[in-house]
Amino acid sequence: xxxxxxxxxxxxxxxxxxxxxxxxxxxxxxxxxxxxxxxxxxxxxxxxxxxxxxxxxxxxxxxxxxxxxxxxxxxxxxxxxxx
Amino acid sequence: xxxxxxxxxxxxxxxxxxxxxxxxxxxxxxxxxxxxxxxxxxxxxxxxxxxxxxxxxxxxxxxxxxxxxxxxxxxxxxxxxxxxxxxxxxxxxxxxxxxxxxxxxxxxxxxxxxxxxxxxxxxxxxxxxxxxxxxxxxxxxxxxxxxxxxxxxxxxxxxxxxxxxxxxxxxxxxxxxxxxxxxxxxxxxxxxxxxxxxxxxxxxxxxxxxxxxxxxxxxxxxxxxxxxxxxxxxxxxxxxxxxxxxxxxxxxxxxxxxxxxxxxxxxxxxxxxxxxxxxxxxxxxxxxxxxxxxxxxxxxxxxxxxxxxxxxxxxxxxxxxxxxxxxxxxxxxxxxxxxxxxxx
Numbered sequence: 001x002x003x004x005x006x007x008x009x010x011x012x013x014x015x016x017x018x019x020x021x022x023x024x025x026x027x028x029x030x031x032x033x034x035x036x037x038x039x040x041x042x043x044x045x046x047x048x049x050x051x052x053x054x055x056x057x058x059x060x061x062x063x064x065x066x067x068x069x070x071x072x073x074x075x076x077x078x079x080x081x082x083x
Numbered sequence: 084x085x086x087x088x089x090x091x092x093x094x095x096x097x098x099x100x101x102x103x104x105x106x107x108x109x110x111x112x113x114x115x116x117x118x119x120x121x122x123x124x125x126x127x128x129x130x131x132x133x134x135x136x137x138x139x140x141x142x143x144x145x146x147x148x149x150x151x152x153x154x155x156x157x158x159x160x161x162x163x164x165x166x167x168x169x170x171x172x173x174x175x176x177x178x179x180x181x182x183x184x185x186x187x188x189x190x191x192x193x194x195x196x197x198x199x200x201x202x203x204x205x206x207x208x209x210x211x212x213x214x215x216x217x218x219x220x221x222x223x224x225x226x227x228x229x230x231x232x233x234x235x236x237x238x239x240x241x242x243x244x245x246x247x248x249x250x251x252x253x254x255x256x257x258x259x260x261x262x263x264x265x266x267x268x269x270x271x272x273x274x275x276x277x278x279x280x281x282x283x284x285x286x287x288x289x290x291x292x293x294x295x296x297x298x299x300x301x302x303x304x305x306x307x308x309x310x311x312x313x314x315x316x317x318x319x320x321x322x323x324x325x326x327x328x329x330x331x332x333x334x335x336x337x338x339x340x341x342x343x344x345x346x347x348x349x350x351x352x353x354x355x356x357x358x359x360x361x362x363x364x365x366x367x368x369x370x371x372x373x374x375x376x377x378x379x380x381x382x383x384x385x386x387x388x389x390x391x392x393x394x395x396x397x398x399x400x401x402x403x404x405x406x407x408x409x410x411x412x413x414x415x416x417x418x419x420x421x422x423x424x425x426x427x
Contacts (some may be wrong), residue, residue, distance in 0.1 A: 011299070012356035013292045013363055020289070033283065041290040043280040045297070051271035060291055 094147055095257040141410065146401045148396060155392030156333070164383035169316070169378035175285060176313070176371040183368040186361050192338045193327060210251045211328075213275075213303035214238055217310040217373045218262030220279055224381035227373075229319040235262075235309045238323070239270060246273050254301065258294065258370070275301060280293045282374050291367035298362060304328040306362065310369040311376035319376035326365055329358050374411065 003034040005015040042060045048075045175192050216235045219226040235255070240248040247253075255273040257263045263277045276297055281290065300308060306326040311319040336354060 006352075011296065012359045013296055015300075016360070017289050017292050038285070039287050039289050041281075041284055041287050043278055043283070043290065043293075046277045046279070048271070048274035048277065051274065053277075061287075061289060 093372055141406050148399045151392055151396050158385045162382055164303050165378045165382040169382055172375045172378055176375050179371055183364045184386055186364050190361055202227055211303045212251055212253050212305045212382040213301055215308045216255045217369055218259035219377040220260045220282060224377050225384040227319055227380040228378050230264040231309050232262055234321045234323055264363045286370045286374055288367055292363050295363035295366050308369045310373040315377040316379045319380055407427055
């Protein structure tokens with residue numbers, strides 16, 4: 001039987017990421033803020049085609065503010081990659 | 084009356100003021116240039132004296148000194164910032180090392196070199212190779228970025244304009260603006276993805292995961308990560324680290340038979356998961372190494388720059404003082420000569 005998160009369309013890394021985010025959220029206060037600040041990021045991804053920039057997206061940790069949204073977004077991303 | 088005005092000034096200035104009164108009273112039209120010059124030297128706000136060519140170089144030297152002093156201050160501050168950041172990234176790197184090491188140990192069972200040569204001969208379809216070049220977003224950090232780009236360029240098919248050549252498809256993923264700028268001119272056709280602002284905040288594992296996902300999405304047969312290995316604060320080694328693709332890993336899964344997989348799932352799934360984790364941890368390790376190297380290189384580069392600025396400032400100060408002295412001497416000689424001419 002495959003794992004339930006694999007059925008949901010997540011890869012192991014995405015699954016680990018979402019789990020880690022949950023663990024950070026349930027920590028008690030002094031550690032919670034520390035752990036959350038460690039995990040923050042904001043970067044820009046550019047996709048290239050034929051030597052030109054085809055598209056640009058900003059990737060932010062803010063996406064993880066809504067865990068449900070983040071899971072479905074991750075699943076959609078991996079689906080797009082697989083197809 | 085002229086003499087009364089000069090009372091209270093410093094002795095040198097009193098001499099100047101008296102002499103100026105002398106010259107102006109004796110030759111009303113002609114003495115303006117010289118007298119104005121003295122005024123310009125003492126207070127630069129005197130607009131009339133801009134024609135004082137004699138002091139142009141003095142003024143230029145003074146401007147130059149001012150700009151070098153402020154550049155020196157900036158480089159010194161940058162050095163301090165880099166040193167503080169270096170401590171932070173180094174601590175992070177030390178903490179993350181055991182994670183990467185344990186996974187690496189497991190995958191080191193694969194005889195990497197042997198596998199590489201076998202696949203080149205045997206596989207018919209284009210081998211996909213992904214070069215992940217890790218550089219910084221900001222410059223002023225010595226040659227770390229140039230070194231990594233040079234190393235990466237050596238892996239590119241020689242003189243080829245398109246990604247597919249000799250049955251190998253080579254793609255480049257660049258992390259950091261500096262590497263993008265350096266490789267864009269010659270090899271933009273090889274680019275698939277570029278990242279920027281990765282090092283803006285301290286590198287985090289979720290971030291490495293996002294980039295690793297991007298690498299895995301391109302399903303390469305081989306990944307080569309280029310980064311600067313942090314040897315010490317004064318030595319950073321440009322390094323290339325190959326990672327095997329999933330397909331090759333699965334073909335050679337028999338080398339892991341010594342391990343027993345403690346899982347309800349079939350072991351091939353576990354291998355896939357482990358492989359993903361391996362890519363992410365190796366990438367995370369490389370990102371941290373490069374971030375540390377960048378700060379270390381910036382620290383030593385800015386240290387050198389500050390030393391150079393101080394040296395330059397010393398030289399210019401000497402030159403400035405010499406010239407100032409020369410000007411004063413000339414003025415005095417002129418005044419004395421003028422005064423003695425009048426006495427006769």
